[in-house]
Amino acid sequence: MIGNTRPATIEAAMGVGRITGKYGTEFDQPPVDRSIAALAPRQHGVVSLEQLRHLGLTASTVRKRHAAGKLHRIHRGVYAVGHTALTREGHWMAAVLAGGDGAVLSHRDAAALLGLRPNSRSRIEITVPRRSPCSRPGLQIHRCSLPPQDVTVVDGIPCTTVARTVLDLAEELGRRPVERLIEQAERLRLFDRRALDDTLGRSTGRRGAAIVTAIFSEYEFGDPPTRNDLEEAMFGICSQAGLPKPRVNLWIPLDDDGVEADFAWPKERLIAETDGRDTHGTHAAFERDRARDRRLMRAGWRVARFTWREVMYEPERVAEDLRALLALARGSATAGRRAAA
Numbered sequence: 065m066i067g068n069t070r071p072a073t074i075e076a077a078m079g080v081g082r083i084t085g086k087y088g089t090e091f092d093q094p095p096v097d098r099s100i101a102a103l104a105p106r107q108h109g110v111v112s113l114e115q116l117r118h119l120g121l122t123a124s125t126v127r128k129r130h131a132a133g134k135l136h137r138i139h140r141g142v143y144a145v146g147h148t149a150l151t152r153e154g155h156w157m158a159a160v161l162a163g164g165d166g167a168v169l170s171h172r173d174a175a176a177l178l179g180l181r182p183n184s185r186s187r188i189e190i191t192v193p194r195r196s197p198c199s200r201p202g203l204q205i206h207r208c209s210l211p212p213q214d215v216t217v218v219d220g221i222p223c224t225t226v227a228r229t230v231l232d233l234a235e236e237l238g239r240r241p242v243e244r245l246i247e248q249a250e251r252l253r254l255f256d257r258r259a260l261d262d263t264l265g266r267s268t269g270r271r272g273a274a275i276v277t278a279i280f281s282e283y284e285f286g287d288p289p290t291r292n293d294l295e296e297a298m299f300g301i302c303s304q305a306g307l308p309k310p311r312v313n314l315w316i317p318l319d320d321d322g323v324e325a326d327f328a329w330p331k332e333r334l335i336a337e338t339d340g341r342d343t344h345g346t347h348a349a350f351e352r353d354r355a356r357d358r359r360l361m362r363a364g365w366r367v368a369r370f371t372w373r374e375v376m377y378e379p380e381r382v383a384e385d386l387r388a389l390l391a392l393a394r395g396s397a398t399a400g401r402r403a404a405a
Contacts (some may be wrong), residue, residue, distance in 0.1 A: 108218055111145060156169050159188040169189070171206065175245065191210060192207070193208075210228070213263075224258075242276065294375060306384035312329070318359055319363075336369075
């Protein structure tokens with residue numbers, strides 16, 4: 065459809081520029097069109113009815129432009145200019161505009177905008193002031209009167225801050241996903257402990273605040289986050305089984321360079337590797353992994369490999385094996401110390 069094809073520019077979509085009249089005379093387009101063409105790109109191709117009225121369009125003119133295909137309704141009172149082929153940011157901005165004054169992108173969608181975690185849900189989440197009458201089909205609306213320090217702007221889109229987003233998602237996702245949010249914020253240099261402490265101080269009594277506080281009381285920052293679902297599942301097995309917390313993706317220096325271990329317990333000199341078929345299923349990977357294991361064993365490490373099937377379908381056995389290997393490693397270390405004495 066023509067309406068779903070993104071034009072090269074907003075000006076092209078609006079027909080802005082010089083136009084030719086009936087007798088070949090050229091005229092400039094009305095100033096209002098230029099104003100719309102200037103505003104829309106700053107908002108990822110969308111504008112609100114309130115903004116259009118402020119620029120000088122009447123409600124009837126908006127209806128006519130909608131019928132002519134110059135404006136395309138995304139939500140009640142929100143239009144895409146010239147086409148509906150919006151980017152993800154365009155849909156986020158449209159949702160915020162639909163929320164009215166004080167609305168911001170929040171929760172899972174704020175986390176995605178901030179780069180903290182992906183989000184594939186179709187219902188966009190926004191937060192509006194507590195007494196806002198806003199109700200829009202297709203949007204998940206949270207109600208809370210946010211203080212200014214909980215709001216920021218990313219790529220032109222108002223959204224909750226990293227600290228507020230972490231707190232909001234702690235109530236919905238639970239502990240481990242929030243640990244990963246914090247890890248990712250650290251990696252992106254977005255983590256601000258002072259800002260998060262301030263947010264927690266204003267949120268006493270909330271379940272999310274208790275979860276984040278518990279993470280801070282136990283969590284050792286600095287470990288890289290897990291890199292895929294297989295590693296995340298393995299980390300979950302260790303946590304649920306009550307095993308000592310492993311170091312994740314730990315760099316282990318060796319005489320000839322070093323290697324990165326998926327999971328490591330340095331005190332016990334134990335390494336657990338998770339082998340997915342996509343990265344470890346080739347003949348070359350098989351040979352490389354065995355050579356790598358021998359280098360680690362020469363340096364005094366034990367290496368245990370677990371397949372995708374084992375981690376995903378036999379978590380109890382994986383936990384049992386790890387517990388036994390850790391106990392064996394501790395026993396060997398104790399025996400070594402006694403022999404040395």
